[in-house]
Amino acid sequence: MEDWEEGTTCSSITFTCDNTIEGTHGDSWNTDGGVPDRDGAHWNITGGERGGFRGRGRGFGRMDQSEMNDFRGGIRGGRGRGGGFRQDFRGGIRGGRGRGGGFRQGRGESTSGGFRGGYRGKDEEIFFEGNNKNRETKDVSDSDKPRVLYIPPALSEDEDSVFSHYETGINFNKYDDITVDVSGPNPPKAIMTFDEAELCETLRRNVSKSGYVKPTPVQKHGIPIISAGRDLMACAQTGSGKTASFLLPILQQLMVDGVAASCFSELQEPEAIIVAPTRELINQIYLEARKFAFGTCVRPVVVYGGVSTGYQIREILKGCNVLCGTPGRLLDMIGRGKVGLSKLRYLVLDEADRMLDMGFEPDMRRLVGSPGMPPKENHQTLMFSATFPEDIQRMAADFLKTDYLFLAVGEVGGACTDVEQTFVQVTKFSKRDQLVEFLKTTGTERTMVFAETKRQADFIALFLCQEKVPTTSIHGDREQPEREKALADFRSGKCLVLVATSVAARGLDIPDVQHVVNFDLPNNIDEYVHRIGRTGRCGNIGRAVSFFDPNADGQLARSLVMILSKAQQEVPSWLEEFAFTGSSTTGFMNFASTDSRRGGSFQDNLKSQPTADDEEWE
Numbered sequence: 001m002e003d004w005e006e007g008t009t010c011s012s013i014t015f016t017c018d019n020t021i022e023g024t025h026g027d028s029w030n031t032d033g034g035v036p037d038r039d040g041a042h043w044n045i046t047g048g049e050r051g052g053f054r055g056r057g058r059g060f061g062r063m064d065q066s067e068m069n070d071f072r073g074g075i076r077g078g079r080g081r082g083g084g085f086r087q088d089f090r091g092g093i094r095g096g097r098g099r100g101g102g103f104r105q106g107r108g109e110s111t112s113g114g115f116r117g118g119y120r121g122k123d124e125e126i127f128f129e130g131n132n133k134n135r136e137t138k139d140v141s142d143s144d145k146p147r148v149l150y151i152p153p154a155l156s157e158d159e160d161s162v163f164s165h166y167e168t169g170i171n172f173n174k175y176d177d178i179t180v181d182v183s184g185p186n187p188p189k190a191i192m193t194f195d196e197a198e199l200c201e202t203l204r205r206n207v208s209k210s211g212y213v214k215p216t217p218v219q220k221h222g223i224p225i226i227s228a229g230r231d232l233m234a235c236a237q238t239g240s241g242k243t244a245s246f247l248l249p250i251l252q253q254l255m256v257d258g259v260a261a262s263c264f265s266e267l268q269e270p271e272a273i274i275v276a277p278t279r280e281l282i283n284q285i286y287l288e289a290r291k292f293a294f295g296t297c298v299r300p301v302v303v304y305g306g307v308s309t310g311y312q313i314r315e316i317l318k319g320c321n322v323l324c325g326t327p328g329r330l331l332d333m334i335g336r337g338k339v340g341l342s343k344l345r346y347l348v349l350d351e352a353d354r355m356l357d358m359g360f361e362p363d364m365r366r367l368v369g370s371p372g373m374p375p376k377e378n379h380q381t382l383m384f385s386a387t388f389p390e391d392i393q394r395m396a397a398d399f400l401k402t403d404y405l406f407l408a409v410g411e412v413g414g415a416c417t418d419v420e421q422t423f424v425q426v427t428k429f430s431k432r433d434q435l436v437e438f439l440k441t442t443g444t445e446r447t448m449v450f451a452e453t454k455r456q457a458d459f460i461a462l463f464l465c466q467e468k469v470p471t472t473s474i475h476g477d478r479e480q481p482e483r484e485k486a487l488a489d490f491r492s493g494k495c496l497v498l499v500a501t502s503v504a505a506r507g508l509d510i511p512d513v514q515h516v517v518n519f520d521l522p523n524n525i526d527e528y529v530h531r532i533g534r535t536g537r538c539g540n541i542g543r544a545v546s547f548f549d550p551n552a553d554g555q556l557a558r559s560l561v562m563i564l565s566k567a568q569q570e571v572p573s574w575l576e577e578f579a580f581t582g583s584s585t586t587g588f589m590n591f592a593s594t595d596s597r598r599g600g601s602f603q604d605n606l607k608s609q610p611t612a613d614d615e616e617w618e
């Protein structure tokens with residue numbers, strides 16, 4: 001058995017609203033007396049003296065407001081290991097997390113007042129432990145990466161499930177009115193219909209089975225640009241079909257060239273690599289690729305953290321033409337010699353501005369500098385996002401041929417105009433009540449609630465469960481099976497509310513999300529644009545409600561006013577006043593008006609704002 005081969009799979013846990021958490025291995029998550037850590041020790045979560053969140057027997061719903069809102073100072077404890085949502089709804093909550101990456105705190109250290117500087121975890125693999133029998137016995141210093149055993153459930157091959165999709169909305173045809181600007185030398189002519197794309201028969205059929213009748217603007221322009229062999233930086237609003245705009249021309253070309261997956265090689269050399277910043281997003285892109293490639297000989301594969309490496313290697317070795325991955329796992333596969341780059345023809349960066357900001361840029365440089373990677377002149381590089389700050393555009397040019405095309409559909413970095421944005425002025429102590437009030441108005445409609453931190457997300461989820469709102473949560477401290485289950489429960493409607501950190505802000509395409517609530521506003525405007533873009537997708541109408549706390553969110557006010565005005569939405573007078581007379585005059589307006597090669601932007605301050613969280617992205 002090779003080093004990467006792992007035998008055991010783990011089961012998922014259940015996160016329910018009846019104040020219980022169940023592990024399917026029979027683990028109890030009752031924190032009475034503390035949560036066992038990986039060494040079998042217990043850390044105390046009950047001691048007020050040690051900053052403990054006084055948990056036992058105390059319902060979250062019965063906390064007073066200052067505790068709820070000030071829990072940052074009141075939670076302590078390192079992170080134990082073991083799968084499951086280490087939280088006791090009766091009051092306990094886990095604290096800091098002991099993992100290899102970033103600047104995270106070690107096990108057993110207090111999170112209160114701790115430095116949360118880990119931008120993203122590098123050593124992303126987590127040993128998912130259902131019980132002690134599965135525990136990794138390797139010396140931690142030898143491998144601080146505990147082995148991941150999780151294998152995702154097998155995907156259905158049933159056509160109905162492969163092609164399941166949601167309907168386009170009433171504003172789908174309004175996409176045609178959006179101004180499109182293509183800059184750069186000799187752009188090819190746009191197509192107006194999918195017929196003009198001259199797709200192979202199977203691809204054409206798959207497009208039609210996906211419910212696509214006519215292309216969106218980014219598809220009308222993006223497809224011929226990619227088919228013409230050009231490099232591309234494309235910016236189009238959230239939910240407007242960027243994924244198909246790169247998948248279709250890539251698959252089309254691979255099919256024309258007769259590319260077919262082969263399992264007769266220990267080294268797989270994909271023709272296309274697609275990278276995205278989060279596990280859920282790359283998995284979604286993979287599912288789209290699998291859908292469009294259905295019934296063809298082109299085989300997409302996905303690799304991302306939190307899943308058994310051995311399982312993913314076996315998947316790659318079955319044949320791999322289009323490899324979708326988060327950067328860490330992708331580089332790992334290349335480093336292990338399972339993936340070769342010499343046949344690479346397409347490199348796609350989805351959420352490209354995120355992939356090139358300070359969190360992922362080194363990995364992207366490592367990827368393009370990997371042995372065997374053809375020089376940029378010999379492959380196409382394609383970048384997509386709804387936001388493209390100028391400084392990132394300039395840096396992105398390093399990865400592109402000099403004659404790349406810049407495609408701007410509507411305002412670069414603008415919010416989706418189908419999302420009605422409202423703002424409620426709050427204090428940090430009134431947010432919880434405001435959220436409950438708001439959720440009373442949404443009935444059975446699906447809502448995503450964004451919180452600043454993982455702990456905040458847990459607290460809100462827990463609180464809403466106590467309020468009998470079926471809620472789940474997704475963030476970087478949840479193990480992969482939990483993350484996948486949370487998304488599945490939200491997608492299926494089992495949970496009407498998904499509380500999330502920024503890990504779910506970009507790209508996720510979940511049907512019928514009618515509302516987004518910014519319980520905490522993000523600290524940069526691009527993230528705001530992506531978050532509210534989880535609703536109002538593909539011509540559907542959505543609503544975003546943001547809690548604006550002047551004490552915390554002042555620096556965002558000017559950018560918000562700009563975003564609202566550009567989306568032709570009403571700007572609350574108090575927000576405008578605050579933006580231009582208050583303390584926010586140094587605010588960032590971190591979006592470009594156009595192709596950076598033309599100059600002239602709305603950027604007051606060109607610094608790209610990193611996402612200020614300690615989130616585990618990939």
Ligand SMILES: Nc1ncnc2c1ncn2[C@@H]1O[C@H](COP(=O)(O)OP(=O)(O)OP(=O)(O)O)[C@@H](O)[C@H]1O
Nearest residue numbers: 212214215216238239240241242243386507509538
């Ligand atoms: N031409 C089309 N006709 C009908 N539906 C489409 C079309 N193009 C895309 N869609 C659907 O629209 C939804 C949004 O597409 P997609 O996820 O690619 O958006 P996006 O632009 O990448 O968004 P984000 O910026 O949030 O990542 C998906 O469900 C997709 O299947």
